Amino acid sequence: MDWILILISLPILFVIELIYFKIANRYDIIDRPNERSSHKTVTLRGGGIIFYFAALYYFLAFHFPYPWFMLGLTIITVVSFIDDITSLSSKTRMLLHFVAMILLFMQCGLLGGEFPWWYIIIAIIVCTGVINAYNFMDGINGMTGAYSLSILCALVYINNYQYLFIKPELIYIIIIGVLIFNFFNFRKKAKCFAGDVGSISIAFIILFMVGRLIIITGNISYIILLLLYGVDTILTLIHRIILHEDIFHAHRKHAYQIMANELKIPHLVVSLYYLIVQTLFLVGYFFMFKYCYLYFIISIILVSISYILFIKKYFRLHILSEIASK
Numbered sequence: 001m002d003w004i005l006i007l008i009s010l011p012i013l014f015v016i017e018l019i020y021f022k023i024a025n026r027y028d029i030i031d032r033p034n035e036r037s038s039h040k041t042v043t044l045r046g047g048g049i050i051f052y053f054a055a056l057y058y059f060l061a062f063h064f065p066y067p068w069f070m071l072g073l074t075i076i077t078v079v080s081f082i083d084d085i086t087s088l089s090s091k092t093r094m095l096l097h098f099v100a101m102i103l104l105f106m107q108c109g110l111l112g113g114e115f116p117w118w119y120i121i122i123a124i125i126v127c128t129g130v131i132n133a134y135n136f137m138d139g140i141n142g143m144t145g146a147y148s149l150s151i152l153c154a155l156v157y158i159n160n161y162q163y164l165f166i167k168p169e170l171i172y173i174i175i176i177g178v179l180i181f182n183f184f185n186f187r188k189k190a191k192c193f194a195g196d197v198g199s200i201s202i203a204f205i206i207l208f209m210v211g212r213l214i215i216i217t218g219n220i221s222y223i224i225l226l227l228l229y230g231v232d233t234i235l236t237l238i239h240r241i242i243l244h245e246d247i248f249h250a251h252r253k254h255a256y257q258i259m260a261n262e263l264k265i266p267h268l269v270v271s272l273y274y275l276i277v278q279t280l281f282l283v284g285y286f287f288m289f290k291y292c293y294l295y296f297i298i299s300i301i302l303v304s305i306s307y308i309l310f311i312k313k314y315f316r317l318h319i320l321s322e323i324a325s326k
Helices: 003-026 049-061 067-085 090-108 117-137 143-161 168-185 195-217 220-242 255-262 267-287 289-325
Strands: none
Touching: 003 049, 003 168, 049 067, 049 168, 049 195, 067 090, 067 195, 090 117, 090 195, 117 143, 117 195, 117 220, 143 168, 143 195, 143 220, 143 267, 168 195, 195 220, 220 255, 220 267, 220 289, 255 267, 255 289, 267 289
């Protein structure tokens, strides 16, 4: 492993991030708070573009590995960046996301004829869900960077001690990109937000890594790497359907949004909570790997029950508070 090229990426990516800040300032690429925002001040948007440049650095420095993945990442990053600046039509965005996912499947070996057609359908649904989950959950300082760091560190462990499923330099350089982003975002007053370009590009990168891992090992329980985001997103969607809400409209009903906005828990505390809980479940998973599927199912049940109890308790107290105020 070429540690020199890995370490050199740190100052290069740091400078690229600073250059982007200059560009964002110059062209007014900023995030203005609205009624569903968890922040109150105008902040630079799109700082998560560093995730793409981390992958691009790896691609150029290590002789162009994973070309289909890199092409798909480029497409989805460009689309997301344009969407950060101006609104793309939903049809155009969905079409280009679909093209990017097909390229990702090609790189993972999912389109070689070895897998039945319905695998592709399931993969498209899962990938679409993960990308949207990452985008929905990117709402408070530190969340995207902290959660991604937990997943990436787990992937390093798997790659080193369980299965060599990907070239390790890619994971290390992406981790450096995430750490640089965290330096500017994991603050009480963030210097930048990830933007769609950041949340969607890191989701795509992690999907590529987790997808390769599952395909190479045949072990679906590795989906546990996305445990908290998955449960929060799915149960929030179900909750909104039960309330007869339009699921395509903006909202503030994710557990992390309730913690940050309604319960006034500091953003960084909420982000650390997601980081610590996700990491603890992953540590337990590795210790109990002999029973990985059983552990995976129990983990989903435990997190789901905790989510439901938290939501029920909050809304019961919220209703009682409204009654008392009248």
